[in-house]
Amino acid sequence: MLDFFNSNETIHFIITVSTMLLFTIGLYGVFTQKNLVKVLISFDIMETALFLFFIGLHYDFGRVAPIVDGNLNTFTNMVDPVPQAMILTTIVIGLAILALGLSFGIEYFRLTGTNDISKMNELRD
Amino acid sequence: MNLKKEFRLKHIVLSLLSSALMLSILGLLLHVKSGLHKSVGDIILTLNMETATANAVTSVVTFFRGIDTLGEVTVLFLATTGIALMLSTSQRTYEKVVHQESFILNIGSKLLLNVIILFGVYIIIHGHLSPGGGFQGGVVIATAFLLLFLANPNMHLNHFILTLGESLSGATFVLVGLIGLFKINILFGNFLPNPVSEIGELVSGGIIPIIYIIVGIKVGSEMSVIVEYFIKEDNKKEVSNA
Amino acid sequence: MSLGYYFLLPVIFSFLTPFFKKMSSVSLRGSSVLLNLFLFLQTLQYTQMSMPQISQFSIAPPVGIAFVLDNFSLLFLLIFTFSGFIVSLYMMWYFKVSDSTHEARFYVFFSMLIAGSIGMILSCDIFNVYIFFEITGISSYALSAYNKDKMGLEAGIKYLIIGSVASIFIVFAIMLIYLQIGTVNIGLIAQRYSEIDPKIAVLIALMLFIGFGTKAELFPMNFWAPDIYQGSSSHVNGLFSSVVAKAYLFVLFHLFYLFGLNTQYTILLMSLGAITFLVSELTALNQKDIKRLFAYSTLGQLGILFMALASNSSQTISGALFHLTSHSISKLLIFLALGIIIHKLKDTKISIVGDFKSMFLTVILVIGFLSVLGIPPFSGFVGKILILKGFALAHNYMAIAFILIVSIIEAVYFFRLIAIMLDKSRTKVAVSIGFINYIVLGGLGLLIILLGVYPSILTHYTDLATNALLEPQSYLNYALGVGL
Numbered sequence: 022m023l024d025f026f027n028s029n030e031t032i033h034f035i036i037t038v039s040t041m042l043l044f045t046i047g048l049y050g051v052f053t054q055k056n057l058v059k060v061l062i063s064f065d066i067m068e069t070a071l072f073l074f075f076i077g078l079h080y081d082f083g084r085v086a087p088i089v090d091g092n093l094n095t096f097t098n099m100v101d102p103v104p105q106a107m108i109l110t111t112i113v114i115g116l117a118i119l120a121l122g123l124s125f126g127i128e129y130f131r132l133t134g135t136n137d138i139s140k141m142n143e144l145r146d
Numbered sequence: 147m148n149l150k151k152e153f154r155l156k157h158i159v160l161s162l163l164s165s166a167l168m169l170s171i172l173g174l175l176l177h178v179k180s181g182l183h184k185s186v187g188d189i190i191l192t193l194n195m196e197t198a199t200a201n202a203v204t205s206v207v208t209f210f211r212g213i214d215t216l217g218e219v220t221v222l223f224l225a226t227t228g229i230a231l232m233l234s235t236s237q238r239t240y241e242k243v244v245h246q247e248s249f250i251l252n253i254g255s256k257l258l259l260n261v262i263i264l265f266g267v268y269i270i271i272h273g274h275l276s277p278g279g280g281f282q283g284g285v286v287i288a289t290a291f292l293l294l295f296l297a298n299p300n301m302h303l304n305h306f307i308l309t310l311g312e313s314l315s316g317a318t319f320v321l322v323g324l325i326g327l328f329k330i331n332i333l334f335g336n337f338l339p340n341p342v343s344e345i346g347e348l349v350s351g352g353i354i355p356i357i358y359i360i361v362g363i364k365v366g367s368e369m370s371v372i373v374e375y376f377i378k379e380d381n382k383k384e385v386s387n388a
Numbered sequence: 389m390s391l392g393y394y395f396l397l398p399v400i401f402s403f404l405t406p407f408f409k410k411m412s413s414v415s416l417r418g419s420s421v422l423l424n425l426f427l428f429l430q431t432l433q434y435t436q437m438s439m440p441q442i443s444q445f446s447i448a449p450p451v452g453i454a455f456v457l458d459n460f461s462l463l464f465l466l467i468f469t470f471s472g473f474i475v476s477l478y479m480m481w482y483f484k485v486s487d488s489t490h491e492a493r494f495y496v497f498f499s500m501l502i503a504g505s506i507g508m509i510l511s512c513d514i515f516n517v518y519i520f521f522e523i524t525g526i527s528s529y530a531l532s533a534y535n536k537d538k539m540g541l542e543a544g545i546k547y548l549i550i551g552s553v554a555s556i557f558i559v560f561a562i563m564l565i566y567l568q569i570g571t572v573n574i575g576l577i578a579q580r581y582s583e584i585d586p587k588i589a590v591l592i593a594l595m596l597f598i599g600f601g602t603k604a605e606l607f608p609m610n611f612w613a614p615d616i617y618q619g620s621s622s623h624v625n626g627l628f629s630s631v632v633a634k635a636y637l638f639v640l641f642h643l644f645y646l647f648g649l650n651t652q653y654t655i656l657l658m659s660l661g662a663i664t665f666l667v668s669e670l671t672a673l674n675q676k677d678i679k680r681l682f683a684y685s686t687l688g689q690l691g692i693l694f695m696a697l698a699s700n701s702s703q704t705i706s707g708a709l710f711h712l713t714s715h716s717i718s719k720l721l722i723f724l725a726l727g728i729i730i731h732k733l734k735d736t737k738i739s740i741v742g743d744f745k746s747m748f749l750t751v752i753l754v755i756g757f758l759s760v761l762g763i764p765p766f767s768g769f770v771g772k773i774l775i776l777k778g779f780a781l782a783h784n785y786m787a788i789a790f791i792l793i794v795s796i797i798e799a800v801y802f803f804r805l806i807a808i809m810l811d812k813s814r815t816k817v818a819v820s821i822g823f824i825n826y827i828v829l830g831g832l833g834l835l836i837i838l839l840g841v842y843p844s845i846l847t848h849y850t851d852l853a854t855n856a857l858l859e860p861q862s863y864l865n866y867a868l869g870v871g872l
Contacts, residue, residue, distance in 0.1 A: 171591065174587055174588055174591055177585070178564060178567050178568065178588060179567050184570060185566070185570030185571065186450070186451060186570060186571045186572075186573070187570075189451055190451060193447075193451065209446055209447075210446060210447060210451065210452055211446075211452070211453060211515075211516075212445060212446050213392075213395075213445045213446075213453050213516060214453070214515065214516060214519055216399070217507075217516070217519035217520065217522075217523060218519065220399055220402075220500065220523055221519070221522055221523055221526060223402070223403065224496070224497070224500055224523065224526045224527060224530065225526060227493050227496050227497070227530070228497075228526065228529070228530040230493070231490070231493050231530060231533075231534070231536075232533070232536070234489070309406050312403075312406075313403050313404055313406055313407065316399070316403035317400055317403050317404060320396050320399055320400050320403070323392070323396065323445075324396065327390060327392070332444060332445075332446065332447075333390060333392045333396075333443065333444070333445050333446070334445050334446045335446060335447075336446070
């Protein structure tokens with residue numbers, strides 16, 4: 022029974038289903054929420070779901086982390102290091118955009134007193 | 147306080163639509179990982195012994211994909227400049243609000259400050275030997291300053307030193323790349339000696355620990371500046387001109 | 389000179405701008421002009437060298453990342469560095485602020501916008517293209533909200549939300565590509581693209597299309613563009629329409645042709661381009677704000693470019709590249725001239741084109757309008773004729789009729805603007821123009837006339853670019869690191 026849970030396909034199935042569920046929640050939040058802070062947090066949820074999906078699918082059962090220490094001497098049977106490097110970069114970029122968006126929200130609130138994106142219709146035909 | 151949430155038709159329709167979209171994509175994604183091709187990560191792992199770095203992720207981030215790290219550092223710099231553009235106060239009038247500080251919290255946070263910064267510096271310097279590196283260590287250093295701000299919201303950070311650290315470390319990063327161009331004709335090439343026998347030592351890997359130290363200083367100073375701008379917003383009260 | 393300088397020099401300049409506030413603002417603007425002039429002259433030198441050129445980072449591709457320049461990206465590099473030089477020269481007059489920190493921040497975002505767009509067109513690694521996409525994106529969000537007034541902040545917030553949606557789609561596509569193929573190098577992906585599961589290939593193509601198409605202002609994802617143009621300053625609008633939109637257009641079509649998608653999705657892209665053109669020109673007819681009007685005009689011209697670039701014939705693509713260059717120069721001219729007028733009159737309704745008194749600006753604006761519309765002897769005419777000739781050679785007469793009919797709609801509002809401008813019965817306000825602006829705007833106007841009268845200067849480069857796009861084997865060889 023435990024061998025069923027220890028196989029690659031089960032782990033990948035669980036990861037795919039759960040992260041796509043998280044992605045759907047984030048997508049729903051982006052389309053329906055009216056407060057700017059909630060929209061930005063929903064973006065964060067979507068991005069986190071994608072990161073978990075990518076890293077999770079690259080885990081193969083039985084491999085180790087790509088670090089050489091006293092016990093390990095060669096770079097064999099290790100998990101792929103390139104996705105981890107890519108996700109590291111993308112996390113920082115997501116953080117930067119979130120911070121910038123929040124600062125826009127703070128300044129807009131100071132000027133108009135509202136954070137409601139459905140009321141932002143100064144610019145229209 | 148009324149906690150009932152009203153169910154609008156638009157919300158229900160949108161949630162059904164997004165679920166349908168995701169279910170249709172889910173069917174595809176269950177078979178997405180195929181063993182068709184050898185990925186580039188396997189090639190990098192076999193090449194990694196020559197860079198004499200114990201942590202393969204570090205060598206990918208700083209050496210094999212170094213220009214991505216430069217781009218990411220630039221993105222963080224642009225975000226900090228944007229936040230400074232929005233929240234800087236040289237053009238508006240405000241009245242300072244003085245918060246009450248707590249004595250015990252003040253003393254306790256100053257005791258912990260040195261330990262946290264030391265921990266952050268350890269993570270940065272040992273980035274090529276154990277999990278960690280410039281980004282992680284920089285954020286830990288910014289956490290130390292956040293702790294100081296939480297204890298005493300009226301504190302000021304020295305903007306001159308932070309800006310100096312930010313600009314100079316960024317310029318040094320680009321200079322390391324240009325020195326590689328002049329010495330061995332490859333931009334961001336590894337021009338310092340990196341013998342394989344030194345793998346696992348603190349001084350190994352050529353320019354890889356140097357790049358991570360530069361990134362650590364930059365990320366630390368930038369995150370501290372961002373934290374300060376956001377916390378200082380609480381100290382301002384608009385003066386309305388009657 | 390290594391290709392990496394196009395990104396590294398502006399990055400050093402941006403990192404060192406906080407130190408400029410100790411000196412005067414003239415030194416900051418002057419060094420920006422010198423930097424952009426240096427990059428433009430280097431690009432002119434590249435036109436004399438043999439293509440393709442490569443400059444690798446850290447280790448040879450396909451394991452590492454490299455910047456590859458071929459004739460197709462050389463044309464766009466010329467447009468971007470030229471626009472950067474012109475706008476930095478224009479900005480020497482524009483600001484008269486006393487706060488040099490605020491001004492220094494403008495130069496950070498401006499340099500990074502140009503550098504990010506150049507990085508997007510040169511890089512041969514799709515994740516690196518995403519990084520430059522984000523650099524350009526953040527610079528444009530900050531430039532939209534630069535004035536910190538209500539409209540600017542609203543534009544910045546909306547642009548940030550739309551841009552984040554686009555970047556999430558692109559990240560998803562890159563992840564799927566890496567899971568299926570195992571690499572992110574464009575050369576290797578182009579080689580192995582036909583071997584991936586066809587359903588996932590459709591999903592990847594759709595995600596890339598939505599991601600880059602949103603920022604390249606293609607229907608139906610371009611509803612955000614007029615709001616953003618209305619909220620930003622006029623010179624920022626000029627940068628958006630001549631540099632940023634063209635960069636995303638480049639990446640979209642470069643991947644489209646390299647991955648071999650041009651055989652399946654031609655009809656879809658051509659019809660979407662046609663719908664973009666029609667809907668934008670119809671909506672432009674009843675606009676009351678002049679910046680929105682020109683935003684819709686930009687969307688319409690981008691629609692023509694989509695139609696022409698998505699067709700597979702070399703004559704149409706060559707004409708489209710000529711029209712792209714001419715449109716960049718003309719829109720830059722219009723937006724920079726409008727910037728002077730809006731700065732003086734402090735209003736943006738359509739009738740301000742009739743409220744200023746300056747013979748020079750009137751002539752310049754008429755040149756710009758007629759060039760975008762496509763009237764001889766200006767360069768827009770040559771561009772449109774070459775596109776129509778290409779469609780005629782491919783026996784696509786429906787496209788010719790469509791473009792001509794919708795151009796009549798375009799002519800309606802342009803001639804209405806010219807009529808307002810030449811109306812002598814309005815009260816006119818004198819506008820002061822700096823000496824540098826005479827040179828900048830006059831130079832752009834003369835360039836438009838020169839390209840219209842002697843188009844062979846540019847058609848040489850657009851033909852080379854079309855060959856490089858349709859026969860990308862030498863580019864792919866360099867991206868795969870063959871022979872390095």
